[in-house]
Amino acid sequence: QSALTQPPSASGSPGQSVTISCTGTSSDVGGYNYVSWYQQHPGKAPKLMIYEVSKRPSGVPDRFSGSKSGNTASLTVSGLQAEDEADYYCYSYAGSNNLFGGGTKLTVL
């Protein structure tokens, strides 16, 4: 049960786009279309941003999008805004368990 692999940090200027990757294996990310992404601000509970690889829950801006290719999923944040600065975690169903990525700290420059 190894954690999914995310880059520890990412950054972009307001208005730019940033993509965060999440690499797993054929037993988790690659094996199911059940990857989700969470945003967490300091001291707050996580918030669901993307589910089933690319679907957005009600209320999540369409600036947030998700995709997957093979064993790697990606979260893209377009039109970066100051409030997007947060930690982002990917999450995958893996059969008998679930796995999070290590998290990526997104900085808006």
Add this chain to the structure above:
Amino acid sequence: EVQLVESGGGLVQPGGSLRLSCAASGFTFSTYWMHWVRQAPGKGLVWVSRINSDRSSTDYADSVKGRFTISRDNAKNTLYLQMNSLRAEDTAVYYCARAGLPASNDYWGQGTLVTVSS
């Protein structure tokens, strides 16, 4: 309004036990899978355990298997996590979360802090 409220956290000595509770309201608790997720201070999210809606299926992370037990009381709209043989590395904020969308957690509680220390 969906609400999840955890309780039961606190300071416990290594080897000790603690039971966390998560009171659910604002939705039909008995129809949803539920999860526990933890976060050590300054660290990332880690999935701990899940239970299906009718309690017939439970799963655990390897790190807690054999020490933690997830359960639920659908009549009381409450999720539990019984934690035994606690270790320092179990120190974390523990969140309960509803699996309201396929394989994802759409609502989270505010978390309860468990500190394992002598």
